[in-house]
Amino acid sequence: MIKITKQTRHIVVLIFLSYLFFMLGNSLLSLTSPDEVFYAQTAKEMAKHHSWVTPYLFDEPQFEKPIFLYWLLWFAFMLFGVSSFGARFFPALFAILGVIAVYLLAVLGFRDNKKAFMSAFILMSAGFYIGLARTVFTDMIFTVFILLALVSFFWGYSCREKKMLGILLFFIFSGLAVLTKGPIGFLISFLTIVLFLLVKNDLKFLLCRYSLWGVIVFLGISLPWYIIMIQKYGHDFTHEFFYNDHFRRIIEAEHKRYDTWYFYLFSMIAYMFPWSLFVLMAMIYFFRNLKHDFSAINVFLACWISVVFCIFQPAHSKLSSYILPLFPALAIITGNFVCNKMSLEPKIQRNSYLLAFSIFVVLWVILFMHSYIDPYVSSKLSAEYLLKNYKVESYILCSKPFVRGVRYYTDKPVAVVNIHSTEDNFFSLHPIPYFHSKEELVEFLKKQPVTYCILKKSSIDEIKSLAGKEFNFTLLKAVGNQYIFVVSFLRNL
Known part of the structure; x- marks a missing residue:
């Protein structure tokens, strides 16, 4: 009879629960604006242009992110069709892998299955982790590659007979992280292990032939796509990708209200x-007692958190998703803390699991109400109404938050109206008409006899002010926070 170990049972339970938390019901809510549709539309247009190398958006090459997520989306669309479930499949799958990786790292570090299970359970049930697992962003996939790289290294460090495989896997996963979100993927993982080895006075561990082989493998994975893009697009690619999407985010805040000293701490x-x-209690306890418990896993987690925080804190562009790579470390620290407290107060265990499942209930309440939420987060219903009831043969004029979604759900050319707004243009290049002034908008509307519009409420007055002798303005339907209008140029009627 085959004996099933406790670790195997734990992993099976975690996979099942992770499926419930991350994947079940992913088809209910339409892809949201502006970010989910950005990635999904890019994958669609890559397929349309038969391009495995160059990402496309608005039928032009776009250089905002590396290629790996788009490959995954393209593959998912081939498996499941172009759908919200297909687009969200790989972020959810990687989130499941992340939960299992945290379990394995905690087993390695603490030699305690209970602490490992609690650590993985905490990560799995953390609200932000669930949200990004169910969202089409690069962040979850990027984070899990960094996590897998660090787990591989720690495995090789803790089990010296696995040193070669651990180091090679570290460089493989680091290369895939670079192919997912850029050079920062290697910077996080490499600085973490170097700081750890320096603190442990064991830098010689990395100075071996396995590291040389690993660097060669890393370069073979991460460099070819960048070399091809630089050769093909030259300055256009290097400026947009390396300056605009990386260096500029360090020196300039994309979302100014988030650029505070306490944003990431919060x-x-x-x-x-x-x-x-x-988490708050665990972090205070962890750093206060680090000098008394200088075990490899504790030093490793401290270096991990410190590196991620020190890399992203000085940058002026701040988003919560940027520091997702430290959430696995937070979960392990908290899992260890909670389990230690459970031994003193058993009722904490019961209350902890009830607490975690409360967010599962909240999640399913949200999914159950998807028909009420959808009109406010997605442009699918507005786009479907427009295409079903009207013959759209020209540009669709959109408010800025809706333009990517309208493009995704209609495959029609789009333009943006943003008069009298304090919002800037898009942070990255968008090769579409963008109207900041009434004069520009009038010239645009005169070029097509009928213009259909999907606008937010604040943009309505910008369009209504044109009504009069030259233009006729008609409200067709309101869908959530989106208003569908038609503007007719009277001289051409």
């Missing part, structure tokens, strides 16, 4: 909800 605690209070 995010680390708040976005681990419903475990926030436990």
Whole structure:
């Protein structure tokens, strides 16, 4: 009879629960604007242009992110069709892998299955992790590659007979992280292990032939796509990708209200909800007692958190998703803390699991209400109404938040109206008409006899002010926070 180990049972349970938390019901809510549709539309247009190398958006090459997520989306669309479930499949799958990786790292570090299970369970049930697992972003895939790289290294470090494989896997996963979100993927993982080895006075561990082989493999994975893009597009690619999408985010805030000294400190605690209070207590306890418990896993986790925080804190562009790579470390620290407290207060265990499942209930309440939420987060219903009831043969004029979604759901040319707004243009290049002034908008509307519009409420007055002798303005339908209008140029009627 085959004996099933406790670790195997734990992993099976975690996979099942992760499926419920991350993947089940992913087809209910339409792809949201502006980011999910950005990635999905890019994959669609790559297929349309038969391009495995160059990402496309608005039928032009776009250089905002590396290629790996688009490959995954393209593959998912071939498997499941172009759908919200297909687009969200790989972020959810990688989130499941992340939960299992945290379990394995905690087993390696603590030699305690209970602490490992609790650590993985905390990550799996953290609200922000669930949200990004169910969202088409690069962040989850990027984070899991960094996590797998660090787990591989720690495996090789803890089990010296696995040193060669651990180091090689570290460089493989680091290369895939670079192919997912850029050079920062290697910077995070490499600085973490170097700082760890320096603190442990064991830098010689990395100075071996396995590292040389690993560097060769890393370069073979990460460099070819960048070399091809630089050769093909030259300055256009290097300026947009390396300056605009990387260096500019360091020196300039894309979202100015987030550029504060406390933003990431707040995010680390708040976005681990419903475990926030436990995380706060665990972090205080962890760093206070680090000098008394200088074990390899504790030093490793401290270096991991410090590197991620020190890399992203000085940059002026701040988003909570940027520090997702430290959430696995937070979960392990918190899992260890909670399990230690459980031994003193058994009722904490019961309350902890009830706390985690409360967010599962909240998640399913949200999914159950998807028909009420959809009109406010997605342009699918507006686009479907327009295409079903009217013959759209020209540009669709959109408010800025809706333009990517309208493009995704209609495959029609789009333009943006943004008069009298304090918002800037898109942070990255968008090769579409963008109207900041009434004069520009009038010239555009005169070039097509009928213009259909999907606008937010604040943009309505910008269009209505044109009504009069030259233009006729008609409201067709309101869908959530989106208003569908038609503007007719009277001289051409």
